[in-house]
Amino acid sequence: MVFSSFVSVTRRAALGLTVAGVAVLAAQGHAFAAPKTSVTLGMAVEPGGLDPTIGAQVMIGQVTWQNVFEGLTTIDKDGKVVPLLAESWVVSPDGLTYTFKLRQGVKFHDGEAFDSSTAKFTLDRARGADSVNPQKRYFSTIDTVETPDAATLVLKLKQPTGSLLYWLGWPASVMVAPKTADNNKVTPVGTGPFKFVSWAKGSQVELAKNADYWNKAVSVTLDKASFRFIGDAQAQAAALKAGDVDAFPEFGAPELMDSFKGDARLVTVVGNTELKVVAGMNNATKPFNDKRVRQALMMAVDRATVIEGAWSGLGTAIGSHYTPNDPGYIDLTGTWPYDVEKAKALLADAGYGNGLTFTIKAPQMAYAQRSAQILQAMFAEIGVTMNIETTEFPAKWVSDVLKAANYEMTIVAHAEPMDLDIYARDPYYFNYKNPAFNEVLQKVQETADPAEQSKLYGEAQKILADDVPSLFLFVMPKLGVWDGKLKGLWENEPIPSNVLTDVHWVE
Structure with a gap:
């Protein structure tokens, strides 16, 4: 009783001293404010849905990947594959069996348990005949999915697939629950550190901290996160400054980056991305079914001028569909160097000495519009007339170009890392077919040796650089602008994302 009374008196005295101390600090103007626990991120383009397992738009993953949804593996800020819902795995010596040990005690946001049956459902859904998964090919080598027990998942493959663990970390490979999968497009339910709250179409998506998140080793400090959609560059800058x-x-506006200099609150960051800006051509139709025409157009392009005019000089020229961040990268910009006279001669050799006319379907984004205008002027120098048709992105571009291949030329930034294989897909909007190229990519999957894979990636790059199924222009950097007290955002982007787990405020 004496000890108890002493504790009570001591607590009251301490409380009094604390209150008095805070009052003194407040009177002196030095009260300590608690760090903020909410964040509002701006995005230029609103996603058409919120389920990355059924939609190809990178904006989907930029809202929900690693925030709402999680995969068996994931890709960290350094681009490395690390465990997530699978805590470990064993690969058989022949590369045909992958045995995953799954985390236990993991639940979806609605309380449904995650286990091997859920993982099997997800993978069978992604690889099934009716699958609309944008990366369905990632699962094509899976022969069977077995569930010996709730914590064990076994994938048996038809052939070795050296990139499987990497692919399982992608947004398209996140785990979904049978009860909620059909509604994830508008009300996503995952296992991640944030829950979906609301989506005001045309305005913003709101997420809230998942208090029951399974990974207790992660300290999520944000209570709320909002993704606000602002398409106009001037409006983006104004929203940041305000x-x-x-x-x-x-x-989205490199020309405005200097406007933030001297701002005491905001910081600017220039990082690496996988955003490859290419002018894709429909290789199945005239005149682009003639390799000489594609090569001539490539020689008509001065990449340095394109980068300066389209993205204020902030970009890296590329000669193939590959970035300097990727293993086995080769600088192939000299394969078809800028040479107007040689371009004219090659065009004449292909039977177009009197020129030709075609239309480019260019999305409304600034980089695409500016690049198209610069290309238009360059092509005119070799007698080629290119008309520009602005095509709304994503909906119209996806329906006309990506799905229907109803176009002659287009321009877009491909954001997926290590996506050389898009030129081997059939169908895909390039309509490019080269068995030798496909064979090289197949060999990449047949080996797990990084050195051998890098060598093969080099061979694949050289084939594309020579064939020019697209005009390979430049890699866009990641241009970030944010409050200097906001920490934990990825400065580089090995995969399109806005991972919130480590984002926090400091005072």
């Missing part, structure tokens, strides 16, 4: 948004992880 504090209406805390960050634009992918700021």
Whole structure:
């Protein structure tokens, strides 16, 4: 009793001293404010849905990947594959059996348990005949999915697939629950550190901290996160300066980056991405079914001028569909160097000495419009007339170009890392067919040796650089602008994302 009374008196005295101390600090103007626990991120383009297992738009993953949804593996900020819902795995010596040990005690946001049956459902859904998964090919080598017990998942493959663990970390490979999968497009339910709250179409998506998140080793400090959609570059800058948004992880106007200099609150970051800007051609139709025409157009392009005019000089020229961040990268910009006279001669050799006319379907984004205008002027120098048709992205571009291949030329930034294989897909909007190229990519999957894979990636790059199924232009950097007190956003982007797990405020 004496000890208890002493504790009570001591607590009251301490409380009094604390209150008095805070009052003194407040009177002196030095009260300590608690760090913020909410964040508003700006995005230039609103996703058409929120389920990355049924939609190809990278904006989907930029909202939900690693935030709402999680996969068996994941890709960290350094681009490395690390465990997530699978805590470990064993690969058989022949590369045909993958045995995963799954985390236990993991639940979806609605309380449904995650286990091997859920993982089997997800993978069978992704690889099934009716699958609309944008990366369905990633699962094509899976022969059977077995569930010996709730914590064990066994994948038996038809052939070795050296990239499987990497692919399982992608947004398209996240785990979904049978009860909620059909509604994830508008009300996503995952296992991640944030729960979906609301989506005001045309305005913003709101997420809230998942208090029951399975990974107790992760300390999530944000209670709320909002993704606000602002398409106009001037409006993006104004929102940042006014504090209406805390960050634009992918700021869309390089010409405005200098306007933030001297701002005491905001910082600017220039990082690496996988955003490859290419002018894709329909290789199945005239005149682009003639390799000489494609090569001539490539020689008509001065990449340095394109980068300067389209993205204020902030970009890296590329000669194939590959970035300097990737293993086995080769600088192939000299394969078809800028040479107007040689371009004219090659065009004449292909039977177009009197020129030709075609239309480019260019999305409304600034980089695409500016690049198209610069290309238009360059092509005119070799007698080629290119008309520009602005095509709304994503909906119209996806329906006309990506799905229907109803186009002659287009221009877009491909954001997926290590996606050389898009030129081997059939069908795909390039309509490019080269068995030798496909064979090289097949060999990549047949080996798990990084050195051998890098060598093969080099061979694949050389084939594309020579064939020019697309005009390979430049890699866009990640231009970030955010509040200097906001920490934990990825400065580089090995995969399109806005991972919130480590994002926090400091005072």
